[in-house]
Amino acid sequence: MTSDPSAAWPARLHVVTGKGGTGKTSVAAALALGLAAGGKRTLLVEVEGRQGIAELFETEPLPYEERRIASADGGGEVRALAVDAELALLEYLDLFYKLGAAGRALRKVGAIDFATTIAPGMRDVLLTGKVKEATTRTAEGRRVYHAVVLDAPPTGRIGRFLNVTAETARLAKMGPIKTQSEGVAALLRSPITAVHVVTLLEEMPVQETVDAINELTALGIPIGKLIVNATRPPLLADARVTQAELRRGLAAVGLPTERGVVAGLHAEAKAHQTRRAMEESLRLELAELGRPMVELPLLPEGVDRASLGKLTAALLTPR
């Protein structure tokens, strides 16, 4: 592990997006672990009610409450939070209007559900507002979180999700929602924030990555790294494999050399090379975006709490 991950990951709010199925939750978790290394504290946040963090860490579903979920190398800790729009609204109202029991009564009659439903974008303002609050929170003159990592909505929705002002400005011309959304918008457009896009070396995720980067760039939201997940080791890079050669090799170590095995291995090697060629061209397409790229290895055993450390190590290793 490198000495100071903050040099490679300078932002304080790391927004992790990516097409569905690219592994953005595990990447976000690995990053939160990495940034907590060396005695720091980070917060890992999810906003879509999927309970993906709880699933990954094999814990009970997360409440709307910051909880320690893992310890990091060198005494650091990761806390996790599942933001719920309704509860965020109640908390917000409480803060500004001291609603107390009245707030709970409102919830009972369905008013809170109503309020978070009527204004499109309002949910997003509440969700991002809570993320902003955690990112900027201080206690005794010190930041509570060294970094906040947000497991954000997928690439298809990320622009709208982060572009909070535009959505609410259409409806709320004044009032606290407008003020709130402007504060969030300012934070999201400052160097404090970096949006990292997770992709696989597959056509559609790469296409969506390109689209998302263009969209975020147009919105003036700072883009961090491209994280290429589940990459395979560069096997058989430029070797020509023949069946005769395979047969000799298999014989040399006493493995079966019958036709089925030789032809099967040969076909698998060929398919691997075909896919590699396609992956190479996608990698070039990503490189053309001109963003720093980080590659994470495919974990053959699957991603779970135990294997997450490998992703963390790969995230923090400078290329």
Added chain:
Amino acid sequence: MSGPARSGYARPVPSLDVDRILADPSVRIVVCCGSGGVGKTTTAAALALRAAEHHGRRTVVLTIDPARRLAQSLGLTELDNTPRQVKEIDAGETGGELHAMMLDMKRTFDEVVLTHTDPDRAAEIFANPFYQAMSSTFSGTQEYMAMEKLGQLHARGEWDLIVVDTPPSRSALDFLDAPARLARFLDGRMLRLLLAPARAGGRSMFTLVTASFNVFTKVVQKIIGAQLLTDLSGFVAALDSMFGGFRQRAEQTYRILQAGETAFVLVAAPEPDAVREAAFFARRLSEERMPLAGLVLNRVHHTAVELSAERSLAAAAELDELGGHEATAEALRVHAALAQQTAREQSVAAVFTEAFPGVPTVEVTAQPADIHDVDGLRTVGDALSRR
């Protein structure tokens, strides 16, 4: 999920006979659902193509958010919200037809408004900023409009078979829940409370809930501002005549989904998230008594070489030491990775098959490249029907 997840298939899983469903004239609707990124749209398009080419059915596929190149290959170059015939298919012998369309959420919403109200009222609604925001961004609008479009296509009676791709929602369940949520919202007590002051002469509901409502309006005004409240009241008043219609249509479509003419096809990839979503959805379908035809497990890897990953890796290491066998060593490592992936996928898939042993399943082998033409869809169709 209970039970050992790593035991692989404990018992034979019944296999999903896609051709039987597509050929069955009493099946009029196929709904493809599952979480994002599992190949739902491709599966829907491949099933529709197969129904047209092999089974001679006049088929329409309703896609929600197709990948650009797949859309182009189906002739969906513009979003015009009406089915267009796909000419490049090969249904000479069976006489089937394939039509395709891409859902335009806003336009569908506009059409709903137009059918339920007079042109003046409609113009008023269209001009309302609240309607504009809601018709394009409301979470749930897309699901509602997909249902609405399905209802429209079904009502026209022009098709032997309608294949529906579902929206790329946060959760696969949204497709079932969002329309009811939207209808409940439009029809809701809160909206009626808000509307009360705007209704001249109507019996005010204030008397019933004065206390909570006063707090409520105050809060709403504080949060969203008085202007929005006025816009909202106007919107609600304009929509008032349509409330019944909205709910009725949502309920109608829901009933069609419960009928025997519908077949739900779950789509998943052998990844934990996707399989978990599929399990949630299967449970939900059975609760709602909606007909689940089976599971399509996409992007599955296989190996025909009977050589374990461990043995392959050990042999590769041995070859490294011997020297001169680099290609074989690497080929063995490639095989080991594939064998590991295959084993992992099987154990992930077992989570579903153990929970729903009776649900017929078909595995579709991972394609070397993405599908973006009719030929590719045909290949997927063959794989789906194990031909």
